Amino acid sequence: MNLFGLHDLFQIIDASAPIVVGAPHHGTRPNVDADQGTGPVALALARRLNARAVVVSDLRRTVDVNKNPLRLNTDVRHHALRYQNESFRGAPSLIVEIHGHVSGQYDVEITTGFDLDASAPGDALFLEKLAMLKRTLPGAFASRLGRTPTLGVYPLDRDVQKTATDTFTFQKIRRARNLVGMEWYGLHIELNASLRTSRLAQSADFVEALSGALTTAIRAAFEPLPAEATIPVKGELAAPLTELIAPGTLRATLAPAKYGNDNVVVVHPDELASLGALDGDPVIVRNGDEELRSTVVSARTVRPSQAALPARVRRQISLSEKGQVTIGRPAPRASAPADVDRRGSAVVAREARAKKEQHVWLSPDEMQRAGWRHGEALVVQGQPDAPAMKSIILLSDSELPPRAAAVSHGLMERLKLTLGEVMMLRKTEDG
Secondary structure, eight states: OOTTSOOOSEEEEOOSSSEEEEEEEEESSTTSSSEETHHHHHHHHHHHHTOEEEEEESOTTTOOTTSOGGGSOTTTHHHHHHHHHHHHTTOOSEEEEEEEESSOSSSEEEEOSSOOOTTSHHHHHHHHHHHHHHHHHHHHHHHHHSSOOOEEEETTSTTOSOOOTTOHHHHHHHHIIIIIOBOOEEEEEEEEGGGTTSTTTTSHHHHHHHHHHHHHHHHHHHOSOOSSOBOOOTTSTTSOSOOEEEEEEEEEEEOOGGGTTSOEEEEOHHHHHHHTOOTTOEEEEEETTEEEEEEEEEOTTSOTTEEEEOHHHHHHTTOOTTOEEEEEEEOOTTSOOOOOGGGOEEEEEEEEESOSSOEEEEOHHHHHHHTOOTTOEEEEEOSTTSOOEEEEEEEEOTTSOTTEEEEEHHHHHHHTOOTTOEEEEEEOTTO
């Protein structure tokens, strides 16, 4: 209850582990647009993991709090801002969300919300953890529940239906990993109706058994969690974006449905020739500072000057539906490094500070790494499709860890930033 006696639809329970368990779509009534029964599972799982719980009840019909706040109506945006800030407060190393489905391929579908590249060290480690989760969970289900629900884990299982690729929480985790190198993990867990809304599933004993099975598998796969750990990323100042051979900029369109589960880019045969590529060749698909290694195929159904991308690929590089994308063949790694000064540096918004001024704070080590000075004016970019802001004053704070930023409330409001988001900082044009 709040001060006015009104019911607060957010239930937040703090704990000490660097883990958050959320249920953003919990519903308390049947036959409504919500994930009925996910709240009790999330609360039980959070208690077992000593994790922070963030449960949102009966808001799904009004607003999806797990969508990009910038794309929501202003009258409901504050709910999404609150959910994101509560989920990422304290920079947790693992975020687990409990959802419900009625049309998935498996009884339990678990996803990262984005693809992983086995050739990248941080992604390879994540894939190992997912493999351990997949091996452990069936046995935990059998011992706790007395039966073994079918299980799919994406991206290990490509036929998982509920991949959560348009979920804002997990896209933030992806950007923090790929652009900043934060060793953060996320699990989007979808439970079918029999595990949430049946008479058996609504009993306290069943909820405890289900949460116990999930706890066993999550601990086996993810403990011990890293503390402020970082991983090698493409966005390092020492590792610029991949140099491209014969790149072209094309207008992005949606790929045909048959490519929905594939990591491909489909172009007209003339564009394929311009790239100097053959069907099936590896290419780099790039949007701003984000890039993805993909495969190019040709089709005459795609117009020249266009690139047809599956929705999952677009989300992987934060590309809007009508945006432009750069595509090129990757140059050998021995090529001369590109000029990276123009790219600036990527950091994660870790905390908000109660100041109206437009300030950003970084650790001295981070400032030295980027070659910046205390009191310098920078350009700050929040979300890729949001406008950048100039003349933001940079301040030093030795209490902050590397690759993390504190942001004044005034700047967060103007950029519509939430905690956990990646910020791109660069010098002004005349700096």
